[in-house]
Amino acid sequence: RNIVVAAFVGCILVFLSQTCYGSATTDRIYLKSLPLQGMLSFDNTTAAAKDWGQLRSLKPAAVVYPTAVEDIATILQAVARSESELTVAARGLGHSINGQAQAHNGIVIEMTAMKGIRVMPLGDLGSLHVPYVEAMGGDLWIDVLKASLEFGLAPRSWTDYLYLTIGGTLSNAGVSGQAFRHGPEVSNVLQLEVVTGRGELVVCSPISHSDLFFAILGGLGQFGIITKARIVLEKAPQRVRWMRAIYTDFATFRRDQELLIRSSSGSPPFDYVEGFVVVNDANPINGWGSVPFAPGDISEAMIPPQAGNIMYCLEVTKAYSAADLHNLDQVVENMLSRLGFHRGLLFKTDTSYLKFLNRLHDVEMQLSAKGLWDQIPHPWLNLFVPAASINCFDRLVLKQLKTWDFSGPILVYPLNKSKWDRRLSAAVPEGPEEVFYIVAFLRNKLPDTLGGPPLSVMLEENENILRICEPLHCKQYMPHNLDRQQWRHHFGSKWDLFVHNKQLFDPCGILSPGQNIFSRRQ
Ligand code: FAD
Numbered sequence: 001r002n003i004v005v006a007a008f009v010g011c012i013l014v015f016l017s018q019t020c021y022g023s024a025t026t027d028r029i030y031l032k033s034l035p036l037q038g039m040l041s042f043d044n045t046t047a048a049a050k051d052w053g054q055l056r057s058l059k060p061a062a063v064v065y066p067t068a069v070e071d072i073a074t075i076l077q078a079v080a081r082s083e084s085e086l087t088v089a090a091r092g093l094g095h096s097i098n099g100q101a102q103a104h105n106g107i108v109i110e111m112t113a114m115k116g117i118r119v120m121p122l123g124d125l126g127s128l129h130v131p132y133v134e135a136m137g138g139d140l141w142i143d144v145l146k147a148s149l150e151f152g153l154a155p156r157s158w159t160d161y162l163y164l165t166i167g168g169t170l171s172n173a174g175v176s177g178q179a180f181r182h183g184p185e186v187s188n189v190l191q192l193e194v195v196t197g198r199g200e201l202v203v204c205s206p207i208s209h210s211d212l213f214f215a216i217l218g219g220l221g222q223f224g225i226i227t228k229a230r231i232v233l234e235k236a237p238q239r240v241r242w243m244r245a246i247y248t249d250f251a252t253f254r255r256d257q258e259l260l261i262r263s264s265s266g267s268p269p270f271d272y273v274e275g276f277v278v279v280n281d282a283n284p285i286n287g288w289g290s291v292p293f294a295p296g297d298i299s300e301a302m303i304p305p306q307a308g309n310i311m312y313c314l315e316v317t318k319a320y321s322a323a324d325l326h327n328l329d330q331v332v333e334n335m336l337s338r339l340g341f342h343r344g345l346l347f348k349t350d351t352s353y354l355k356f357l358n359r360l361h362d363v364e365m366q367l368s369a370k371g372l373w374d375q376i377p378h379p380w381l382n383l384f385v386p387a388a389s390i391n392c393f394d395r396l397v398l399k400q401l402k403t404w405d406f407s408g409p410i411l412v413y414p415l416n417k418s419k420w421d422r423r424l425s426a427a428v429p430e431g432p433e434e435v436f437y438i439v440a441f442l443r444n445k446l447p448d449t450l451g452g453p454p455l456s457v458m459l460e461e462n463e464n465i466l467r468i469c470e471p472l473h474c475k476q477y478m479p480h481n482l483d484r485q486q487w488r489h490h491f492g493s494k495w496d497l498f499v500h501n502k503q504l505f506d507p508c509g510i511l512s513p514g515q516n517i518f519s520r521r522q
Pocket of ligand 1 (some may be wrong): 034052089090093094095096097101102111138158159160161164165166167168169171172173174175176179221223224225226227455498512514515
């Protein structure tokens with residue numbers, strides 16, 4: 001009899017709230033009734049509407065700080081079953097550019113509320129004794145690195161910046177100068193624990209629930225929330241020799257970069273290969289002033305007379321331990337002797353592996369103190385450019401940059417497509433070519449007091465680049481502002497599977513609405 005009465009009262013409450021208060025209130029009542037171990041807040045929603053880009057800010061109705069995986073499952077089950085229009089976004093640190101981790105009037109789950117890192121230095125039977133680290137979706141890569149280094153181990157593939165979450169980067173790809181060799185971060189995952197859009201907790205790997213495993217990696221948060229990931233570890237180098245060398249000619253720069261990432265040449269000469277555009281002025285952000293490790297080590301007199309408006313800088317590292325020191329100089333010299341950079345424009349420094357991987361942290365501290373880090377908008381544009389188009393891209397885009405008031409670094413470096421499993425959701429340029437480039441325009445919108453173009457101009461310039469890119473078969477990395485047709489085009493031959501996976505794992509379309517790919521279905 002009690003159950004009947006409770007059900008009756010419940011129905012009345014829902015009826016009253018729907019008729020008298022509207023659906024937002026109904027959602028609130030519904031959410032408050034959920035048995036969560038963590039916290040649910042309807043008040044502090046501003047932070048969840050902010051991201052690195054600061055181009056979009058959409059407040060959620062509620063923010064959840066989970067303390068257990070069950071909290072995430074409870075939320076997703078409840079939202080999937082409800083007749084409301086609620087959506088759910090997992091949020092790492094909101095380092096997205098365009099609201100990808102936001103959920104307008106929906107629920108944001110703050111993944112950093114749940115942490116826990118476990119290093120398995122000898123692996124286990126499941127990993128075939130390959131060492132791995134298991135981290136929560138909201139753990140940061142910097143913490144994963146520090147925990148692994150305690151065992152003399154480290155993940156193999158990285159991003160340039162380590163204050164990013166495991167779940168956030170694995171939802172994109174995670175690319176840096178090691179990716180040519182080890183693939184992106186998504187290619188270095190042994191197992192995932194995921195709560196799907198249906199609210200089901202699933203452990204998946206390349207051999208168990210492999211459809212979910214590959215869907216999630218690079219899946220832009222569309223199919224489930226990553227609660228744990230197992231990541232391959234290798235023996236960590238102790239130190240690295242870190243080198244930068246300037247080129248005036250794109251063809252030589254490109255030839256050398258591709259030579260250094262060629263997989264057929266056995267063990268690659270360098271462990272890390274990146275590069276960036278150098279504007280031919282002293283600017284410490286993207287001019288030649290940004291190249292040396294000690295700022296005074298370069299002057300205008302050292303710039304070759306044939307240099308145009310734009311130069312290029314190769315950036316490489318050679319890892320070593322104490323035992324390699326006796327012939328390190330010779331080994332590095334042999335490698336460099338094959339390359340065509342300007343001999344007077346080579347800069348070197350030696351540092352610990354941790355300091356090298358965490359190199360952006362010092363920059364973050366300096367810029368943050370000046371109010372120029374997460375305090376300003378970042379209209380970034382990241383592209384994958386097929387190798388066949390990169391000369392054209394250089395001519396039509398990079399060489400025109402001098403005419404812009406450009407603020408921020410521009411990275412250009414090649415990747416090997418064979419290191420990206422075809423089954424990953426992550427979209428890379430299609431076609432038979434092995435090499436494609438990442439070109440990252442990491443632009444900062446400076447405060448008006450410091451000059452620089454208005455945000456609207458910067459966004460228009462990004463659109464211009466995208467227009468130029470269309471016939472060059474480029475793809476956006478961490479894409480945004482796409483309509484349905486453009487998403488179809490973006491995923492290309494992977495689109496049908498992407499849609500199929502959505503129906504399978506998140507049939508109500510509740511997850512990661514900020515990506516703007518699918519809409520909520522009741
Ligand atoms: P968020 O921005 O919070 O989330 C990103 C997306 O993933 C959202 O759609 C969100 O809903 C979803 N998501 C978040 N957590 C989960 C989860 N646990 N499960 C499922 N979905 C989830 N990227 C590179 O590849 N290489 C780089 O070198 C690099 N350098 C960077 C440097 C800086 C300074 C910054 C700000 C970003 C850089 N990035 C780089 C981009 C970075 O990979 C993305 O911003 C990425 O989204 C990670 O940020 P986040 O952890 O804050 O995720």
